[in-house]
Amino acid sequence: MAAPELTKADFQSDQETRWCPGCGDYAVLAAVQAFFPELGIPPERIVFVSGIGCAGRFAYYMDTYGMHGIHGRGPALATGLAAARDDLSIWVVTGDGDALSIGGNHLIHALRRNVPIKILLFNNQIYGLTKGQASPTSELGKVTKSTPFGSIDGPFNPVSLALGAEATFVARTIDTDKQHLPMVLRAAAAHEGAALVEIYQNCPVFNDGAFDALRDKKRGAENRIYLEHGEPIRGVVRDAEGALRIGGEGEPVIHDAHREDPSYAFALSRLSSSPDGPTPIGIFRDVRRPVSGRDLARQLAAARAAADDASLDALMRAGDTWTIS
Amino acid sequence: MAAPELTKADFQSDQETRWCPGCGDYAVLAAVQAFFPELGIPPERIVFVSGIGCAGRFAYYMDTYGMHGIHGRGPALATGLAAARDDLSIWVVTGDGDALSIGGNHLIHALRRNVPIKILLFNNQIYGLTKGQASPTSELGKVTKSTPFGSIDGPFNPVSLALGAEATFVARTIDTDKQHLPMVLRAAAAHEGAALVEIYQNCPVFNDGAFDALRDKKRGAENRIYLEHGEPIRGVVRDAEGALRIGGEGEPVIHDAHREDPSYAFALSRLSSSPDGPTPIGIFRDVRRPVSGRDLARQLAAARAAADDASLDALMRAGDTWTIS
């Protein structure tokens, strides 16, 4: 029986979207809703799990199953769900504070374990929901409500951090890029294990313009360094010391997202330290590694299906027993 | 007034050491106690902060100030202490579970912030204190009490993780190496910001022999790849693709711990995936970056010293006031 074709509308919940006008989250939501029919997975087999933050609201707007959890714990909630169910498509939506500040530990462990979940990290380099404090991706010296004299701490590079945590799939894309974003989601969905997708997302209210160098049509065209597997990376060379560089003398680099050794992807991630200049966009790494519990899930499902009163009796009576009559 | 020379005994507390006989922790303790006089810092200006675990007991055995905290929170406690006091030498002792499992978030943030603390991570690839469960550095397939059918999750590489978290100083050494360990401690102490030192530590009771390939005299000589700044790295070459490899064709590599770009140190960290074969030992990275709150501390100390009733009155009366008589 052929299932009816899904459309974007099938993924739109009846909840009114409640972000500030102009928020990059709208663009991501639209792109995700437009993309999902393509997966051919019925909405009831999809789950969005989120933490707290503006981004966390995302879960309410998808007409799938959804859980708006607590701050930073999305990956842990999703790991539990994935352990219980291997028949679902599980997506985590998180912000830069949610994922990298309070939730940093769960993020790195989900990546290490290679749990079959897709994590969309909406990076606006600020705390949106709580009205404008510094986040772990805010740049050094950033003036925010919590850092009125400028932040004294340098930021994480989410791609580097993920690679250091043994991530098997790491990508970066941009909220308003209607072509690139679905392309990355497609690859993330196809990836068997944990996928981390960093999405540069503009917060017009508390951190407007943070990604203008990449979002602007004109500046974006100059600054985006697209990573496409098997294609040369425009403007990037390998210098005599073996290091990757933007511009200058050296050998051209052909992108290889499947390279086992993450050192190469890591080197790519270091080409930019903040999104105000040339910045790699695309899939840094996409390799296979045993997926947490994949085989186990099947094995256990079978065991549980077979478990009945008889096996329970056997278990309870295992070992030494005695009978009193 | 010349302070009297310090000796090892000045750092030995009167607490009886309570590790299992043969535990690698003894060797580290002895090395640390022997090394500290060299720093010339009086014991009262040194603080050991630890989490929970066998390693965490360390704090009791040093005749310095010490705080045995709660599981995983050592770096956070130490960050607070460093914020209050810039005249102390602060050391954190932690285990692989303490630092990388429950405490993972604090570790990566302390490194990102470049807090002036030295973190000694006793990695025995097991939970010692709680009697033998898998840790985030236990290898895939490892059989432990909590993973009787073998662990299904791959391990972290602590050096890679630290580098992904923007660490400015990362080193690795071995519990029983009486020369190398102090050498690494010396460099860590000299480093201005956060230093992470991974110490391979044998747990004879629950994970005996995990590091034999490196600890054994004979096998160790073969397997240790010493990293010495400015010296060629024995057996390591850079291949045609720019990647670092052990053996094979390629250019020799001269170690440069001060390289700004962490990609190089990261690549070094990937030369070994577990300590049962050739493994780099030494200082992977040692670079300068603004130290969290360094200048601020001085500025605030001055401000506080100047703060008195008059400035408090001025602050309280700032803005609009009115008087009723």
Add this chain to the structure above:
Amino acid sequence: MAGDSGDGMQLAGSRFTDATAVFGNDLATLPDFPAEIRAPAGTVAGVSAFQIHFASRDILTPGDTPDVLVAMNPAALKANLPLMQRGATILVNEDAFSVRAVQKAGYAENPLEDGTLAGFTVKRVPMSSLTTRAVEGIEGATSRDAQKAKNLFALGVLSWLYDRPVDVTERWIRGKFKGPVCEANLAAFRAGWSFGETSELIDVQVKVDRNVDVAPGTYRNVNGTEATALGLIAASVKSGLPLVFGAYPITPASDLLHALARRHDMGARTIQAEDEIAAASMALGAAFGGALGVTCTSGPGLDLKTETIGLAVALELPMVIIDVQRAGPSTGMPTKTEQSDLLQALYGRHGESPLPVVAAQSPGQCFEAVFEAAQLAIKYRTPVILLSDLFVANSSEPWRIPDAASLPPIDPRLRTTTTGPFLPYSRDDNLARPWAIPGTPGLQHRIGGLEKADRTGAISYDGPNHARMTQLRAEKVDGIPVPDLEIHGEPDADLLVLGWGSSYGTIRAGARRVREGGGRVATAHLRHLRPMPANTGALLRKFERVLVPEMNSGQLAHELRARYLVDVISYSKVQGQPLLPSEMEQQIWRHLS
């Protein structure tokens, strides 16, 4: 609500009025049209305003001084600012404060920047541009439509702040407008509402009884957050200890972080930690180093700090934990007030881990409350929880500024020498242990969360020692002398109303109204939740009936029953809203008869 006459203020105002009426509030309005029908746009003369005063009952006037001003442009601000009392909230359309507009209104400098608004709670919202963005996507809507719809954006924000039902207004918009204009107005209204919700905007009105006798002195307006910040700075100055404040942002606690982060001039160090566990741990680590370690959060964050607070109990180090309560459970309603963390503050840690709990009762009194929390923490070497709430933190009142010299010095009594071996768990008369900080020669010692032997502090698994330490920790806390409860009103009335925390003003006001109506009632207010004042039990027994009003399900009542075996009457309100004087009045009458 004030804006240019073309800004549609009257319309927005009357919509808000309708929604308010539907909501069941009593109200009075005062539209305030510009004198000239077509005064030049952007000038003070052209300002159109609409004032509404609403409350549950008892509206006597259309509100003498408004609590909130919505200013759509500089002229509107200029025209209406004189009406406003310090402490009020001003919502400005930030986009309208261009250099030209500022001049047109007759301001020399931008009033948002030059301190004109000091003492007010200013919320800057880019209303024009947000409205434009909201309307952008609507087919057929022009930028003029967007421009005209910003009154509805403002209305949306206000509706959020005051919980006005949205459906009434939406229905009205649908009836009134058609096609793209209708869509544009709807979008603007919803955008305003969403902005309020999404960015966790908060507003509370000043509910504090103002009719108390006014003591001579110098006054200023403060909200609870500002008073808390000042109290912490004062404790740092008076103790000579550096303030180290570790926090993780959370509504409504973040503002204290923001306020203290500006206080480099007083030597305050704030750290935005990676999470609440770290925030608490940083405060505690700093305390080990001899700082005044403080952390501040709200419910979900308090959950996370639990384990660290327990460590502080075991370490017996000074530390102040401020909990700005909001409506729970879980994420709950982050912008609404509640008093429902009381039992958690008292008992929410594993093991026997007693600590003093203090509550703040009014915005200005936050100063005293946090100062006292710091005093107790330092004197008794113990973590202290200060319970505040969203209402007290965000509302404001005139505050008599104390003289710094009149504040008691806080002697940290740092231990610097020892005769004989140093005993980190020996105790003074207050059962407090010595605080010897790193850097002190000869006093090196190690402390930790494992049970410690009495006096020496060595690790101990000894049973009787554990019993003794458990008892010592409890005795230390319960032995803190706190002032007796004071009775206000008729000490020989039949009914005592006993409250705690932010309901102080409301209960007083309610009781006053009852007295004005000829009723006899006494009130008392608990500022110390552990230990409780020594006379509490006696007082409870002295009155025939004791009414305990709380913004929770009766947590103080539960505690009083357990401690004093008195069958107090719990009045519980769990609506995310502060108690109201009228409600108190009604409850008191109910229990008088």
Add this chain to the structure above:
Amino acid sequence: MAGDSGDGMQLAGSRFTDATAVFGNDLATLPDFPAEIRAPAGTVAGVSAFQIHFASRDILTPGDTPDVLVAMNPAALKANLPLMQRGATILVNEDAFSVRAVQKAGYAENPLEDGTLAGFTVKRVPMSSLTTRAVEGIEGATSRDAQKAKNLFALGVLSWLYDRPVDVTERWIRGKFKGPVCEANLAAFRAGWSFGETSELIDVQVKVDRNVDVAPGTYRNVNGTEATALGLIAASVKSGLPLVFGAYPITPASDLLHALARRHDMGARTIQAEDEIAAASMALGAAFGGALGVTCTSGPGLDLKTETIGLAVALELPMVIIDVQRAGPSTGMPTKTEQSDLLQALYGRHGESPLPVVAAQSPGQCFEAVFEAAQLAIKYRTPVILLSDLFVANSSEPWRIPDAASLPPIDPRLRTTTTGPFLPYSRDDNLARPWAIPGTPGLQHRIGGLEKADRTGAISYDGPNHARMTQLRAEKVDGIPVPDLEIHGEPDADLLVLGWGSSYGTIRAGARRVREGGGRVATAHLRHLRPMPANTGALLRKFERVLVPEMNSGQLAHELRARYLVDVISYSKVQGQPLLPSEMEQQIWRHLS
């Protein structure tokens, strides 16, 4: 303690005896020398043993069946195993179980591996090699000294387990030996002691009253942990829900993780999470997916799970949280028992977040208790806390094995269809909401921690709705019917002894002794701490005096006073040790007169 005659067992035994006498215990000993003076080493004939029975008072015999056997080699095991009852603890010197030694003792297979010791609690300690290592560094000590010192290592371990004072033994060693041999013996003794402490070795004796009438049926020995594991598996089988157990290791809770991790055959999935927050979150995430989500921890871990449990309260999803209590506060004494997390279980979350709390009262009853916790969680869609403790988890008793068929099925009532729009926060007669799990077509919905509108579950900041939801959540929990308290003993006595949790057997035993002595006393035991049985208040009022013994500072007493306004008498013991029958007897007598 049994070993080769050359192993110095008598010496170790008599040392332990001395330390025990010093400790103030009553005791009786039974040295058991080998018949032949020089029997071949390693054979059963050569075994030398020393038995000691000690307790606070009332020693009548040198201990019929020992609770603990220390076996230094296979022969010692072989010789003494027949004396031991299943459930006892056997400490073996693992190093001595070489193939040869095993054969010499007359075993065909290594008894440590072949199931011989099934039903016993076996602790394998590499005593020889640890002793060798301990002695290694000592100047002048030979490997023979090390070899001979292992009896002192064993003595050290035992001294740790039973809290014997170390100084007595150390003084004796110093007096008896000289030079390197003295050092070697001291080092071995300390190493054994440290091993006990460092690796958090636990031992508890079976304190359960064995004189109850024995019902017919098939029995086995279980400790509380095993029974809990079986109960969880049973709940999974009877509900058809997969068990997902998320945990982070912590003494004494880890053993449940270990036990369940082996149960792949029953489809159980265990995850060792990165921390307790994740462990709880994983259980909750699994519950959202339709699993029986369970997490288990001890005090410090419960602190960390607080926020997630609060989320579960808001989500109204089934979840079981097991807290194996240990002595606090903070890290406290991880290997000692306590009941001090009761108030935390009841109140240790921000906001109003009620949930059912159940307690386990004996090792075997852990099965029922956890099965019931799962039933309640599933039926009422709520997190349930099961309070267990170190004592009940580690002690063992004969347990009548239920027939699987006799266990009630648990119907998860998963919602699979809807007429009209799906209302995730509508409720059934039990006030439970529908559980519709991902994969169910047409029932897609979103839930979260923000306050939800009644019935629809949409986000709501509405005050009256919040009040209603707060009330519904409490009513749901408090409306759970739990069986009435049953009185044991004389229902018309003057004194009721009311306990909860692991003191069940002890209180019964104490009361029986009193009755045997002619006293009249009733006992009752609370298994449900929230809600409490409907007859609790009436019972408390019926008796002239109510004694509430607890291993905490009176937490249940506090709760009873608050709920029922009855002035119960708290007997509190906070020594990290279980209550003793003798102690109960004494207390009962005290309050009878």
